[in-house]
Amino acid sequence: MIRATLIAALCLGSAAQAHDGKVHTTDAEAAAHAASVPAGLPLPFDLGGAFTLTDQHGQQRTEADPDGHLQLLFFGYANCQEICSAALPQMADITAALAAQNINVTPVLITVDPARDTVEAMAPAMAKLSPDFVGLTGTDAELAVAYKAFSIESSLVFVDPASGPVYAHGSFIYLLDGDGKFITVLPPILSNDRMIDIIAAHAAQQSG
Template sequence: MKRSSVIVIALALLGAGGAGLYAWSPPAITGPSETRPLIGGAFSLVDTNGKRVTDADFRGKLMLVFFGYTHCPDVCPTGLQQAADVLAKLGPDAGEVVPVFISVDPARDTPSVMKSYVEQFDPRIAGLTGDAAEVAAAAKAYRVYYRKAGSGDDYSVDHSAYVYLMDRNGKFITNFMFNAPVDVMVDGLKKQIAADVARDAIAPPTKS
């Protein structure tokens, strides 16, 4: 296993407090927003078609946000396949969820590179990149660690490997660990979707 992968997995285990690679926090679907961790926020990046997008473009959908890069040897392909499998198992509910894959290697991950990469897994995955400052700002908002390792063209990027579940307003709900079982993720997402439906059904009518 390459050094970068070891660091990524070690960071995930540390973040879980030693609870194990598949550990995750149950969705806080009814908890007040002020008790949630300060994870997430505004970002401005470029999608795989070269279009400028912001976090606001994903409002109304649940987001599965994770960071990585196209030259990643194992962690990122695993994460992307995980996202594709989640969408497949969600069936009709997949339209309520958008996996968002943000590059931490903007020097190599151009929009066209990201496009060909994410489409190998599922075209519904939103691949985002940007310049170094834009990527750094997004990573900071999500409390994501990343660091270039090596020199020349054959470098790697060490990075943390959380998958963040964000609500329809872009607020943090919970996180899944690297390589969490797909069924666990699907179950959490279905519960969140059901909770959203129930909340909307009892919401007071909007005043005209």
């Protein structure tokens, strides 16, 4: 198990180079290719829907962003040492970078581990990531609504003696509009720059 964690940590411990299905030797080359490719056809998903959960401040939060911002949504858990430990900081970094471009995005985590991700536990975990990060938890029934909306399943993989239960769960990041409507999916292996380019393009479409 420790070996698994080590391998996963090494695998996940570094930022991905820019790419988009092809290996690019430079970020400039990747950006040029990205700019040449339109958003493309919709993916074969019918994802998204209404949910009501509780944020890390104890306030109710629905799929809609209160300020109408775009949203980056990820299903995981605050204690996750695997893919979340790469995806969540990346979401925070991307949010900050986009804010510098006057593109407001709210990063949102919906927990798959409500037993540990209580309101009280999520508050400091989200604060460590970013003051903008929203952590959502709820009852099993409330969370089931959100999982169903995004076709999310999770399962206990094993219990790490050091960090506790380890769950497998989806690793894609979903880009939603301010109303909570699904826009596109972002694999967490993309570089920050590549994600920023994609989100900025969709932000322009949304406002255009």
